[in-house]
Amino acid sequence: MQIPFGPAFYYLANFHTAIDWLSSRYDDLLDEQERQFIADFRTLALPAQALLVRLVMRKGPHFRGSKLDYAEIGNIQAAAEPLLELGWVKHDTALTIEETLGLLRRDEAVVCFGELAPLRSAPKSAMHQLLADICPGSRAFADWCPALTDALYTLVIGALCDRLRLIFFGNMRQSWSEFVLADLGIFRYEQVPISQHSRGFSCRTDIEQYLHIHHCREDFDGGVPVAQVLERLGRPDCANPYVHTRYAKLLFLIARQLERTDDCELALEIYQRSQYSGARQRRLRILEKRGANTEAHALAQQALAAPESDTEQQLVERALARISRRLGLAASARSVHPTERRIDLSLPGPAAVTVELLVRERLSRPDAPVHYVENALISSLFGLLCWEAIFAPLPGAFFHPFHNAPMDLHSPDFRQRRAELFDACLDQIDTGIYKETILRNWQAKHGIQSPFVFWGALSPELLEQALACLPPAHLRIWFERLLCDVRANRAGMPDLIQFWPAEQRYRMIEVKGPGDRLQDNQRRWLALCAQHDMPVDVCYVQWANA
Known part of the structure; x- marks a missing residue:
């Protein structure tokens, strides 16, 4: 009624x-x-x-x-x-x-x-x-x-x-309160046209398999012995890619637990079944640890022939160098990491604020302001320019009104499925109209949930200076890198950015406090910037009164 x-x-x-x-x-x-x-x-x-x-x-x-x-x-x-x-x-x-x-x-x-x-x-x-x-x-x-x-x-x-x-x-993470949060304006979502045929599940088996994997994950997180979880999990044949990814991830987590408890034989088998991102590299680590150098060498060569990501390539190159030495083989060519441009600062501390903020205050000048942006700025500019492509109503990408990102955001074919749309967005960089698109979307979409745009970090001042000082060619290189591996490459960007608006130039600054060192994802971003002559410095801080 x-x-x-x-x-x-x-x-x-x-x-x-x-x-x-x-x-x-x-x-x-x-x-x-x-x-x-x-x-x-x-x-x-x-x-x-x-x-x-x-x-x-x-x-x-x-x-x-x-x-x-x-x-x-x-x-x-x-x-x-x-x-x-x-x-x-x-x-x-x-x-x-x-x-x-x-x-x-x-x-x-x-x-x-x-x-x-x-x-x-x-x-x-x-x-x-x-x-x-x-x-x-x-x-x-x-x-x-x-x-x-x-x-x-x-x-x-x-x-x-x-x-x-x-x-x-399409998941067990979101609750009915999503409606309320949207009604109150706490969360705002892009209103993507959703066809009658756009669904997260195509058959009842998808639903049952999702629930089965979800309950097995609850068992695992709740401390149920791994053997029992594996027995209950079985080997579901997941035709739905989204459900299959959840299955592969659970296997990966189980294998990591087995690896920690030194059950390496079973861990190898589970990693092989998983095929989740990073599983091949973990197999390689176990083979190395067990001294199976010939098998490890073959797996490393296979990985380098078709690396699943920059992360895997970086880790496998290191492993292959070690394995080759043990086997008495000639070392394989490795990616060259250029010498970093270095700044050394002595600052009073430790202080109540983070070391990044201390460096920002020390280096900032009226004619050359410094902003603490970390991963927010480049990601946000990308998200604003490519908004249309990211929120394109492709089949299966959106199937209810509360998506903050397309369901296939981390899928290997995320860009491929939207190739023409992304090409059209990125071509605006070459034609010079990208600034208009970014500013228009910043106004029209402000506050709407996005997997890339950090609204709280993107002030009008920062946006104006970035568009004035960042060369279009550099933007394109960064954006292309983001699209190569969204999951991995949204992190690792330098902490600070300094602009010289009068000269329309910039530099990025990665900050390392006492005892801190560069992480692998940061090294990859620094290598990319050095490869294309982008101005990036690494600032090493020591406490003056230590």
Whole structure:
């Protein structure tokens, strides 16, 4: 039935929007239980609908009636009756003592369990430890706490609602609160046209496999032994690339854990199954560690012939040099890292602010301001210029209104799928109209979620100076590098940038405090800049009073 929602029921209106979206776009993927839930939910009276959505949005599954106080719903007991009849909510579910303590304040726990009086101010964990042996089994809340006249409601259909949430968002990370945050303007999302056929899952198997992998990841994160996790995980054949990536990542994490516990034989096997980014390089490390130099040499040669990323190439080149020495082979040619341009500063410290800010203050001048930008500036300029390409409504890239990035952002074919669009954006650098596009998008898209644009770091002053002082050719080189490997290359850029607006020039500055050294991703960015004669200095700081 159609219910007119007032402002107080904003959350309920949002939930209706979600289930209408699911019914119109995913009906063929829903099982009978999910379809029946949606149909029954629509027939409920307003208070029952509102109470259910409130419970679904809260951390549960157990709720004390005295804690459910919503003016727009009114009488909670009356609102709960239809939910109890449908079996979606239950009364007086049997609870363990740990679950019971989780529903009580400390003072209430002391009232219900006199043994806890000495632990009145202690953590709940200490209370549970005391009661664990003397309060075994499970009982109804009223039996545990007869001194409290409180009804207990348990949400039974939480797993069903989680499945609907997964189908809508395509992940278990986002919650129904995304609607509220968007309504309040806290998060703003690009309004990408989403076709009726754009979906995160194409068949029910995708959904079931995602949930299976998700539960296995929960087991792994919760400390379940690796052997049990692997047995439960099995070898799902994931046709959906997004689901397959989650499977590959879990295998990678399991292999890393095995590697840490020196179960290298099984780790090698799991890395081989994973094929997740970095898995091949980890296999190489294990082979080196075990002294399997011939096998390691062959794997390193294979990796260098077709490196998956600059990161892998850098690490494999080092490994190959070590392995070749052990085998008595001629060293392979390695990438040449040019000598860095160096600044040495002695500053008073340690100070209350970061070393980057100290260097900024020391080097900044009225005619040559220094900005602390790290990875924000170049990434933001790229995101503003290429906004149209990044948020292009390609099939499968966007399938609900709350995406802050396309789903395939880290896929190897991210650029290839949008080749013409990215080429058109980057060609604006050559024609000189890129500044207009960047400024126009900075105005029109300000505050909208983006995987590249750091709105809080991009002031009008910084943007004006950057567009005036950064050569177009340098921008293109940086942007092309970002597109080569979005995941890896959004990090590692120098900390500071200094502009000379009157001369329309700049320099970047990587800051290293006492005892700090360049990381691999920073070395790669510095090498790129040196290769193209971009002005970058590395500033090494020592404390004057050390």
